[in-house]
Amino acid sequence: MSLRDAVARFVHDGDTVVIEGFTHLISFAAGHEIIRQGRRDLTLARLTPDLIYDQMIGAGCARKLVFSWAGNPGVGSLHAFRRAVEGRGATTLEIEEYSHFGMVARLAAGAARLPFWPLRDYAGTDLPRVNPRIRSVTCPYTGETLATVPALNPDVTIVHAQRADAEGNTQIWGLVGVQREAAFAARRVIVVVEELVDETVIRSDPNRTLIPGLVVDAVVLEPWGAHPSYAQGYYDRDNAFYVAWEEISRDPVKLDRYLDDFVRGVPDRTAYLDKHHGLTARLKAKERRSAGVNYGF
Amino acid sequence: MSLRDAVARFVHDGDTVVIEGFTHLISFAAGHEIIRQGRRDLTLARLTPDLIYDQMIGAGCARKLVFSWAGNPGVGSLHAFRRAVEGRGATTLEIEEYSHFGMVARLAAGAARLPFWPLRDYAGTDLPRVNPRIRSVTCPYTGETLATVPALNPDVTIVHAQRADAEGNTQIWGLVGVQREAAFAARRVIVVVEELVDETVIRSDPNRTLIPGLVVDAVVLEPWGAHPSYAQGYYDRDNAFYVAWEEISRDPVKLDRYLDDFVRGVPDRTAYLDKHHGLTARLKAKERRSAGVNYGF
């Protein structure tokens, strides 16, 4: 399925959308397609909104942001996010804030069909004061109080991965973040991959399968679809672009021009990549291949 | 470290001991060494006691059994266990019983340092009636009642694995059961491996590492140490012995003779293997090697 068709069919105005991937495997391709199709009133949830949600906020797709760390890693701020939250922007943005552990636990609960997840957290912090969804429960054995967060069950989760077969049996290596939890917790799942492989490739190493096809609604082939994020073993992170975003996002006009040039102004990912000359030469991964293991009996 | 030294140092009378591995990677070598060293009053915890705990019960090591399915898979009963529980044996055995999910959740809670784990389970079953440790909690969001089980934190967990480095960084493939949870939940951890490998082997495929060395107290090299259980990629399960156990365990005299011949009567695992002629030829795994993946950037 094409990314255009997958987004048209599975991402709707007003949805709660999770595009996960902790630094690694963030589906910028899907985020850009959502911007192109002009989705509105989305509740965007992610541990680290990163550049992709800053772009979607800047493009006016978001009504609300659910998150735990909203910065440009190692660089600075997400300025579209800051303008909206600091009331300096054209649009406002409702926020619901947790810590990383809280967001991880929310997705873990959603994936397990539990209504909440207990954690030793938040005591002494001001987060529960500003987020009434952070509550507590009493242990039926020790009587101690534990913090709780509510399950997060996205309408749609979009996962970028190294490879999957046609049925959506998906393999990921390197940082896995909360990709598995986000997929199992969602009502609909889109998997975007660097390589579409034969089922036999998946079956030759079943311990590498993170997400089974039976929870996947659409599989999309989109090489370099995570750029400027990265895919271990395929291409490096485009750190130069993350640095450049500081200046682009600081100015709404520049941000809008960026969206016109690289998102709204291109029909698809191929056209986006054509506008990045020398990308492959600059970021293609070197070879550090692992050895196989024996699954025989 | 030798298995003799590891058991002498880390397994004490009265300990709660978990030797995990769901059909796969059950450390019979460690169980036999515990029998040889005459440990007493142990609380043995495992989802499936399997032959190894039936032997330890028959040898008089156990005061209590914590479990969820006590049978000989595909064959029949664990007769030493049955004699003790049905009051037909020389010794009695206290039992604490859950379902598989309950045992998994107990170890997950122990591994996460949570005092309990919530699960949708036990409603309509008689298990809570006979096990007061199965309780409930009310969801602070939906108000619904969920079952709970208490954390299980073993004094010592013994994990059999395909390979580890000298520091105990351990890699397992094939069925992983609850090996990781059992290790993280334990105060002390012994890892017994088919192969002791160089750190570089582990570092070449970090996503395969299930248990990090920082939670491991002892690493023991014991090839074929899981027999008659199996090690994917190394040797098949000795199903013939599982069938034979039905008759051996049915008769306390035969069981005692088995222990004399193959456990108490041998100094170590090497001698045990010497008594099994043609084992390698009969059970050695065929080659079904997976391909590697690229970890480069």
Next chain:
Amino acid sequence: MATLAARELADGEVVFVGIGLPNLAANLARATHAPHLVLIYESGAVGAVPERLPVSIGDPALVTGSLMVCGMADVFQLFLQQGRIAVGFLGGAQIDRYGNINTTVIGSYTNPKVRLPGSGGAAEIAIHARRTLVMAKLDRRAFPEHVDFVTSPGQRIAGRTRRELGLSGAGPVKVFTDKAILETDEATGEMVLAALYPGVAVEEVEAGVGWPLARRPRLAAVDPPGALELRVLREVLDPEGLYLGAKGGAPST
């Protein structure tokens, strides 16, 4: 029994499989009318394609060539509790009038006549699988009015419905015996006679259960195993006859 259970499985369904007859039934369905059946074993093997008849649910043949291997916490939380399992198979030493299943103990729990293996994952299957199929040999001792111990909840538990207890799946809805098929009546929650195998008289079935057996207004016809089904069973799945003719074949769960 294996043949009829196999026919119950629709192509593409996600089936939670135990060893013995359920494994035969699932693999028979996969080899005949349901090539896209996804077999999940509680040991963590997903999309297993066993090259040999697995002796246990942890058989290495379930891993080699499977689509995914996951930990047991995932099996119970992400698959069963999440409601991803369409069909679960169970067997049992006792199955009662309301489909409650006992695999724990005959007699009292504290002073058992016979101590059985226990739940394993059976309780979770009966609670969470969207529907549960049961396989057991018809026998008055095996089908009492009330089980000695409820390991896996049926349609009425001490008079309470599954809805009242908040059980998400439909629970045991069909029992395949060696003489007939019993189904749960939606209204009463009772096991009733739904189909007779060729040549079996109603009285034989009534004699095999410990309660006055109601029956469906019209009993369904049961086609005997076809040539293809028999060939697959005897030549491909169980050439050594480990399970064919075996009685009951309770899954290890």
Next chain:
Amino acid sequence: MATLAARELADGEVVFVGIGLPNLAANLARATHAPHLVLIYESGAVGAVPERLPVSIGDPALVTGSLMVCGMADVFQLFLQQGRIAVGFLGGAQIDRYGNINTTVIGSYTNPKVRLPGSGGAAEIAIHARRTLVMAKLDRRAFPEHVDFVTSPGQRIAGRTRRELGLSGAGPVKVFTDKAILETDEATGEMVLAALYPGVAVEEVEAGVGWPLARRPRLAAVDPPGALELRVLREVLDPEGLYLGAKGGAPST
């Protein structure tokens, strides 16, 4: 700052590392006196041996050649919450008299003057790491008597002790600034002056904090960075000077 923080790490300790100066400090320690230091990044890389200076805590260089990669649920539950982390590093826009750290907001939460990134994993580090080390540039605005928002709890939170709040780790116990080292006083929970860098006057430090700064009876001597330390920092770890001379370098958490 990186050098002094590095010296705080004992060989073999498990250190939860953020990017920036903490990453420099941890890798400096590993390259000098603590070769068996185990570096864990909240992204899930355990025993990382980055071949290049990681730009983010999710840098691919943290994965290649690491001992283990695990999911973030494992990072927070099996490592942090379980109490397996000996040392955590934090930075912050505000650190107050009692070691409370603010990385969330300057001004009010609902109507912020400056919106900061938020907690990330900082709250969990301050709660669960056995001890937490803080790195920040001395500045009166950065060291108020009370932070605008408590993202990560210090030694006294609204008058309550960590023990009263059931916080398992020791929390922020030491702050490395560009002029001096502050430590928490066990009795009062206050940040007090513990050591002055060569050539720094007490008054400069007092001027950099928003409360009457108490001091240890005897101030510890601080050795300037040694030749080896400087060489490793400048030639091996940060040849491009990305962080050296950089101010504060708050970890992304």
